Ligand code: FES
């Protein structure tokens with residue numbers, strides 16, 4: 001096969017974009033910080049004072065339920081000298097959030113209440129030194145955050161996913177378990193892999209045994225920034241698969257047995273954490289074994305994907321792979337994903353350097 005682009009083909013993105021630190025930093029600002037990202041689930045922050053801390057777009061943040069019942073999000077950063085305010089991953093904070101460094105204290109709504117023992121007179125206006133806020137919103141029991149404030153509200157960002165998934169009992173399902181893995185794989189390589197089933201027959205025997213992958217559909221909602229995959233249950237198979245992928249990396253994997261809700265936390269060029277939560281209708285002790293089997297079945301598919309992607313990333317890093325052609329039959333959504341990347345990065349501007357097609 002010729003390695004020069006043919007007009008009839010779409011091509012993968014240049015390999016350098018999966019390993020270049022400058023490009024990654026641009027992605028962080030132009031993509032990760034601008035979009036809503038899955039952060040936690042509502043049950044974890046049900047009562048005033050409940051918080052969950054984590055990282056969004058590389059920024060340490062936390063969400064906290066206020067005394068007024070409003071869920072807010074803040075940078076996990078004291079305005080004095082930048083210390084992390086909440087060290088644990090989750091819990092309930094006191095009436096005040098007291099910085100562990102010099103004890104500045106903030107109210108649950110983010111106001112600076114006291115610059116403890118700062119000096120005889122506070123030489124600045126405390127109202128200007130509240131916690132730096134991020135956007136937070138809830139949807140059907142899931143909590144999302146966004147670093148850059150303003151812009152599309154969560155529901156419009158989700159677009160038609162909101163109505164397309166409305167028959168699925170998401171909010172009545174209960175949390176069962178988490179699976180997290182840190183891997184040397186770029187977030188884009190993971191997204192592209194998710195968005196084609198060209199590899200399913202070769203790589204996912206248990207997925208193929210469960211679903212009729214000869215009759216799956218994969219639709220690109222280009223303007224709305226999401227993808228929808230649907231696979232019917234195979235005769236005698238395990239489940240249907242109803243999948244939504246909202247760019248850049250929200251994954252709602254909805255099955256008859258429960259849901260596998262996943263996201264990616266990019267950690268650097270060519271590095272990411274895959275975060276996966278499993279929810280079931282019945283999480284009683286009697287169901288524990290069956291639920292674990294379903295979660296393991298789903299996790300196995302991710303394990304298979306990450307296994308091949310580690311090898312892909314090594315070749316991208318090594319500088320041997322440049323780019324390859326995309327299958328017109330199976331990889332149209334990969335092209336759709338790349339279009340979203342290009343558009344978000346501003347083709348021709350910033351760090352994204354894509355060869356003309
Ligand atoms: S850094 Fe928080 S009080 Fe000094």
Ligand SMILES: [Fe+2]
Nearest residue numbers: 193204301305
């Ligand atoms: Fe896969």
